[in-house]
Every structure is written in C-alpha cells, then in structure tokens.
Amino acid sequence: MAEYRIDDLAQVSGVSVRNIRVYQDRGLLPAPLRSGRAAIYTDAHLSRLRLVTNMLGRGYAFAQIAEMLAAWESGRSLADVLGLEEAMGASWSADLPTQVSIRELRQMFGAQLTPATTRKALDLGLLRRQGLGFVVPSPQLLAAGRELVRLGVPLAEVLDLAAELQREVDHVAALLVGLVRRYVLDPKGPDWLPTGDEVPYFADVLRRLPPVVTSALTAAAARSTARVIPEMMGDRLEALLKVTPFDQA
Template structure:
C-alpha cells in the first residue's frame, strides 16, 4: 500500500492540503500514521477523500457524511475494515533487495525516470526494484541500459491504456458485488468476511484474465513483428544484391 505525505495526498486526491486538514479535524478523515513528527497517509485515506468528494458532489453536507462514516465505524470492527482494505488494495509490496541491482547506476537518468514511475525506489542509497522478477532479469545482464530504455518505452506506451483497463475492471468488480448484495446495500458485520473474500478473489481473477489476454496478444504481435523484421532483412539484402 502506498504512503503519501500531505502534499502528495492532496495531489493524488485533488483535495487541497487545507481541506485535507479540515476533514481530519472534523473527523471525516481517519488520522494518519505517525512516525516521529512526520504524518503518513495511505490508499485508505485516498479512498476516503474520493468518497467525501463524491458525496459532496451529490449534495450531502459534511454533517451527513460524518454521520455516515461514524455509523460505518460503529457497525464494523477494526478487523473487518482492515480486512476489506487489504482485499481492495492488495498485499503491501516490499521492494526486493538483491546484489544484482549493483549493475544499475542509481544516478542514471533512465533509472530516475523508472523511480518516478514507481517501478523502483531508493532506500538508504540502495536501488530496489518493486518487482522481484525485474531484479532477476536485470541481474543477468552485463549492461542493462537497453533493458532500462525498453522498460521506459513500455511504461510510457501503456500507463494511460492500463488506467482505462483498471476502470473497466473496477466497474466489473463493482457489478459483481452489487449483484451479490444488491444496490445501495451497506454490508453488515456478518457479511464482511464474505465481502472481503469476494473482493480478494475477484481482484486475483481479474489480474489473471488480463494476463492471459495480454500474453495471447503479445505472442500474436511478436510473431507478426518477427515476420516483418525477417522480411525487411531479406528485402534489404535483395536490394543490395541488385546494385
């Protein structure tokens, strides 16, 4: 689950830092996690802010929203809420520490761009990849610079498309939950275990469905690309021989 400082949460949610503080003071927003004097928010707070925005946009007052949140807090114990939150956002991703990242220069411009995209991070001056398999691949490459550029091209070319995919997936998951519990139904404590398991399973199934479709499309496109590449080589050799 991502961590946000106040300014980062404001940017991600579209709610000003001033309003975030106001929501927190009124009890609309749950308190952040404290580490010394630093305050850290997470995806749960981001979801809360988006819910607040949506309800305000539909004409609800702050008092109504607070009453709704308070009833939710009274109706579900902390374990229920944390269990559903984990099902929604998935397990916390811990970067993989490997000696193999030593062949990548953390100051390289492409590496900095990958860090900005959340594919890697630095911890105490050490570069860590967010996905263990990325570390495995790059650890076996003597000079990974071409690989890093390819990763950036993939990221640049797919980020917006994958966000559209995510919207479609969330809509499908929401429809599945509504089909089970009914529209506008607020799950009761006895329903939370089933809802948590359903969300977790749906999330995993959606990931696998997308992976199968993507691998099938990639295989088809790669076969076509290699055919085109080979054809171009043969054609260029024929052209050279005719000169």
C-alpha cells in the same frame, strides 16, 4: 500494510496536504496513528480519502458525507471498518507514484514537451501538478511513453494511445469485476450490504479481486503481444529475409 507520512499520502492520493487536514478537521478522515512524534497514515486512510473525494465529486456536502459515513460504520467494530477500508485501498502494484521535475520531463521528451502536450497529459491524469513539479501516478506508463517517443512515435500520438488504452483496459477490467459481482455478490440479493458478521467476507473478496484482475490482464496482454507483433511486422521480416547478400551490396 503500507504507511504514509502526510506528504506521502498527498502524493499517492492526489489530494493536497491542506485538504487532507480539512477533511480530518471535519471528521471525514480518521486521525493518523502516532509513532513517536510522527503521524502515520495507512491504506485505510487512503481508502477513506478516495471515498471522500469521490463523494465530494458527486456533489455531496461535508455534513452529508459525515452522516453517511457514521451510518455506515454504526453497528460495526473498528477492526471490521479498518479491514474493509484497507482491502479497498490497498495497492497491488509496485508501480508507485513518483515525483518528476519539468527539467526531467524535457530531458525525456525534448521539444515535443509543449504546453499543449503537458496539458493533455494532465487532463488524462498521466501527470498531476505538485508545487513546481509533477507527480507521475504510473512511472511504468511514463517509461513506456518515453520509449515510444525514442523509437520515433510523436508524443501527441502516444498520449492519444494512452487515452484509448485506458478506456479499453477499464472496459475489460469492468467485465472481470462484473463477473465476480454477478456470481459472488449479487446472488445474496440486489440490495445486499454486508452486515457486521459479513464484513470480513466482503473484505476478503475485495482483497482477492485486484491480483486476479491484474494477472488476467497481464497474461492477456502478453498473449496478444506475442500474436500481434509478428502479424503486423511479419511482412517487413519476410522482405528482409528475401534480400540476398548480392542485393545488399
């Protein structure tokens, strides 16, 4: 189980420290655990924070969210609730958010880092403002983008690609998750909600699902890469192989 200080929780979730404290004061976020003088947050807190921000984004007021959370938790033990929330909030990727300064971004992308491309990266969620710098939710995506720019692809095109890639991956991930919902959860009934005894089963499904989706997407991407690169670059390779030493001279 991951542990976060409040600054870490803010960085991972994209929610400001101030708002985290507000949600805590309103009873929407459980109090942190205590380790000496340190306040420690867990994946359960991260999951609850994501749930709260999602509901706020859908127009619910603080009081409405508090009522729904209380109703949802009624009849369930604290262990059941925390187990389910940890399953929903657990990170299955080593690609953890990191901070980056504007100077570091300029070193990576040079003159192509303009107000327009920065704003586009923010709109796409590839960057998040934090103080005078930024948080990069996915350093691996940033590294891939930097390498494409180093190869000569314009940064604006790389950002367009990132947006399209995310849409396509969302679609495929939804297909995979939809199969699990259709054959694992929906047979229990279209309106099924886990009872106290069934919460551990539901939490187990949620824990097992992310690595399955990730593995399937990674394997499919590797197979596609092995096929697409030769198909798209094969003509250049064939032409190169036809060049004789005399022609090169």
